[in-house]
Amino acid sequence: MLVLSSPSGAGKTTLTRNLLEQENKDDPGKLELSVSATTRPKRQSEIEGVHYHFLDKGQFERMRDRDELLEWAEVHGNYYGTPRDPVEKALSEGRDVLFDIDWQGTRQLLDKMRDDVVTVFVLPPSAQELKSRLVRRAEDSDAVIAKRLKNAAEEFLHWNEYDYILVNRDLNKSFARLRAILTAERLKRVKMRNLEDFVGKLLTELKSITP
Ligand SMILES: Nc1nc2c(ncn2[C@@H]2O[C@H](COP(=O)(O)OP(=O)(O)O)[C@@H](O)[C@H]2O)c(=O)[nH]1
Numbered sequence: 001m002l003v004l005s006s007p008s009g010a011g012k013t014t015l016t017r018n019l020l021e022q023e024n025k026d027d028p029g030k031l032e033l034s035v036s037a038t039t040r041p042k043r044q045s046e047i048e049g050v051h052y053h054f055l056d057k058g059q060f061e062r063m064r065d066r067d068e069l070l071e072w073a074e075v076h077g078n079y080y081g082t083p084r085d086p087v088e089k090a091l092s093e094g095r096d097v098l099f100d101i102d103w104q105g106t107r108q109l110l111d112k113m114r115d116d117v118v119t120v121f122v123l124p125p126s127a128q129e130l131k132s133r134l135v136r137r138a139e140d141s142d143a144v145i146a147k148r149l150k151n152a153a154e155e156f157l158h159w160n161e162y163d164y165i166l167v168n169r170d171l172n173k174s175f176a177r178l179r180a181i182l183t184a185e186r187l188k189r190v191k192m193r194n195l196e197d198f199v200g201k202l203l204t205e206l207k208s209i210t211p
């Protein structure tokens with residue numbers, strides 16, 4: 001499980017989309033995005049079921065109360081949560097799962113599955129650039145942008161709960177660094193499947209060619 005968090009506008013959605021596209025080009029189906037449920041209104045560019053499952057408050061609360069969410073939180077005055085089933089299915093089938101969730105949700109995932117979770121916190125190069133990106137994205141009203149900027153102060157404080165920090169100045173560089181994190185994490189001995197079998201085969205082969 002690879003988690004990206006950041007204050008709104010730092011670039012985590014852009015980075016997750018690029019990562020999914022590139023990874024699935026190289027190894028189709030290996031990395032899956034966890035599509036969250038939310039009560040926030042849909043943005044113009046968003047598609048139901050692709051970017052989020054857009055629910056009303058009652059629908060969300062029913063999912064939460066039936067324990068169908070792996071984690072959930074209230075962010076910027078709306079509910080957000082991770083549907084449990086798709087994540088469990090992907091993991092059981094050996095796929096990696098990418099999450100774009102906030103620090104509250106990250107804490108809940110870590111409490112449940114610490115050994116399997118890698119966390120990345122994305123920071124903007126400056127506060128002014130954070131504001132400019134929110135304005136340039138042109139998806140939210142001035143009031144919504146103001147609220148997100150105000151909440152960024154609280155979110156910044158959680159940087160030290162994450163494994164990796166990406167200061168997202170140049171998008172290409174940040175993307176390359178994110179891929180490096182994923183590659184290195186996949187190469188960790190404890191995360192590699194069937195390694196014992198592989199080394200066993202190497203030993204057998206070695207014996208057969210050793211005089
Ligand atoms: N805990 C939790 N946070 C989420 C989830 N989905 C999205 N978020 C976070 O909610 C915040 C707002 O997301 P969004 O409304 O898409 O705005 P954006 O960050 O400005 O693109 C971001 O910090 C997301 O990472 C989720 O399923 N659980």
Ligand SMILES: Nc1ncnc2c1ncn2[C@@H]1O[C@H](COP(=O)(O)OP(=O)(O)O)[C@@H](O)[C@H]1O
Pocket residue numbers: 006007008009010011012013014015133134136137168169170171172174
């Ligand atoms: N490194 C970067 N340099 C300049 N603009 C960026 C960079 N990364 C993201 N952006 C732009 O900033 C805006 C916010 O990015 P987004 O990925 O939506 O942020 P978040 O998901 O963290 O709220 C978008 O318009 C995006 O195209």
